[in-house]
Amino acid sequence: MTRSRWAVVALTTGALALAGCNAGSSTTGTSASPDGSASAKTGGAITIGLVAEPASLDFTQADGAAAPQLELTNIYETLVKLDNTGEIVPSLAKSWKVSDDKLTYTFTLVDNATFTDGAKFTAKDAAFSINRVKTGWVPSVKAAMDVVSDAKAVSDTELQVTLSKPSNNWLYKMTTRIGAMMSEAGIADLANKPVGTGPYVFSSWNRGDSIELKANASYWGKKPNFDTVTFKYFKDPTALNNALLTGAINVVGTVQAPESLGQFESAGKYQIIEGTTNGEVLLSMNNSRAPFNNLKARQAVRTAIDHKALMDTCWAGKGALIGSMVPPTDPWYEDRTGDYPFDLAKAKSLLQESGMAGTPIQMKLPANLPYATACGQVVKSMLEEAGFTVNLSQLEFPAAWLQTVFKDADYDMSMVAHVEPRDLPAVFGNPKYYPRYDNAKVQELIAAADSGTAEEEVTKMKEAAKIISEDAAGDFLFVLPNLMVADKDITGLPKNAIGESFDLSQLGRS
């Protein structure tokens, strides 16, 4: 009797569970088979595991790297794009000419591109897209378009853009999200229905889980190899790794813990791809207050850190040592690691000379960024070895860190990877930026680089990077590696993560 009563309870609960059968299914479309078993080999589908899910698909209204990573070059195309070595190459623009005064850019556009709503892509759309950045966009990245004074269509395939002053950086920025080509008819509901010209179209979004793209059947360029590409998002790095190990995904798009690569190496059925990124891990110092308004104290920091040992300890030796705020893929890269070689005795004496030995350092680290957690402790102990007193605290990233360190500059030392491309001018050319580094010479060089010839740009930027390094405006720990793990037969993965997008166009299966 009682036993059967419990059975009734169990059955009732089971029925309740069945009543909720559609839980989690209110999104459109179906999610890819989490087993990956059925779809992986036959239907031309691939699932890529990543960490950060976009908050919104509309990157014209909300900031964040995850939406451009998914959409740029895949759903939206740009006039010019960045190839995997960092060169600016044609995309929707076949070619472009720059006037002698470097103020007028004339782009010749492809004539066979269409938007996914069926409309033809013309110079009018290009002019509309460029002008809308200034008038309709919200996030701060739109500032890169301020230099444009006019954009107009000369004919269907010819676009003329006039700048208010010469700017090398502008063309480069046109490879980023602000260069995304949209149409006036297509922007009505960008958060739910992105309309672009790219090789893929948005299919469905299972919020909190995955976003699915389908091949664009009417794409003007080389047709993509996969019918379906699914980006699946994992907050937890271990869950991301497990998903590949159990066949739920085909690619780990970004490895969050380099020491976890060992399990994939020993399994034998995966390929490990090691490239580079734009992410300079900057040990920032607040140049506007003691102790780091003192040159010798900053130099003591740079001399006290054994960068090779640091990278070996906290990031499994993966990455590249740089010595300044320039990643190896930028045209003005120079190895500046020789400026302050590790020398503990010298660091100690520099600190004594500075007179700042008694001033404790408030080191405020972003709490939930793996490299900061791993490397912060190592930096702390290396600095203490040299005689610094370090008070380490952690701040939730991004919100709390942005408020305290970034906006209020209430810190002495912090650590964050600056992943924005070509970000030296933003970080060290603006005295209000959180390192509060104010050097007129550097600002002059940056301005001259932007307005000069291509050669001048390289030499001036090299010089600016040299001054920043010698001035010890910060310490440049290393450049984050781009680490991916994939099934052995996946080809065409973007080796370097140096633009804003995860370029799917070359992806295939051998």
Place this chain on the structure above:
Amino acid sequence: MLVRILSRVSIFLASLLASSILVFLVMTLLPGDPARVALGVNASDEAVATLRHTYGLDRALPVQYLEWLKDLVTFDLGKSYISGALIAPQIADRLQVTLLLVVVSMVIALIVSLPLGTLSAVRHRHLDGVALSALSQVGVSVPAFLLGILLIALFAVTLGWLPAGGWTPPAQGPGLFARQILLPALSLGVVQGAVVARYVRSSVIDVMREDYIRTARAKGLRPMPALIKHGLRNASIPVVTVLALQLATLLIGAVVVERVFVIPGLGSLLLDSVSNRDLLMVQDVVMVLVVAVLLVNLLVEVLYVVIDPRLRTVGGRS
């Protein structure tokens, strides 16, 4: 009885109001500015101020609170700061996922705890009873997420029997759904089962010492039938209380377990929203959780009255 229920309902409403004030205050104390997170690192102060105005964050706190309260009462949860999408459908969608997980976990917890607890009570003077009791103590000490990680390592990564995570709505693939929910529900359910088993055990031991059980034994019933026929209903009152409390724990525990198993439930929505400073979403999700927990408690109060006839009169023992 009616008075009793009415008083419980008014306590329920007062608790709701108090929680809403608390939730709102905690949100205002949270460091970080939603507008700055939305605009990105290089945003100018003017742009941040404009967006704060759009969000309505520049209004006086009491005004913001009352507006929110008005919206809550009319079941209008508003739009997300970050995505601009309506909040209510998102919460409804995620809540279903979490509830399914919680219900399945609860079933597992009951399957584990009732036989285990009763058996270890009946045999509490024997070695096997003590061993069962010790085992449940171990279960109590293991956090659900840790058990989850261990289960994944064994059943998904090493043996390859079950998926390491993910979520498929049952209507789309019942088989896959069952395979995917098994490990997360086990990690929540086994730990909860161990907790509940300890209460079942002590409750049954108490009941077995009661006079009416001795009387039943005296008239010739053997221990198990005596317990089942006369004891279980009495023993179930404290257990029902604990189950209700555990339901709240399960809801909260699901937040972490959802992350380990990559389940798009209410917990992951909450964590994402906190990190994006999508404050309105956070407030609404937390209020939904508060309502759920308070509702369960209210139901338990009512259930007592059903189980225990002594409570049906106003002056009854509470």
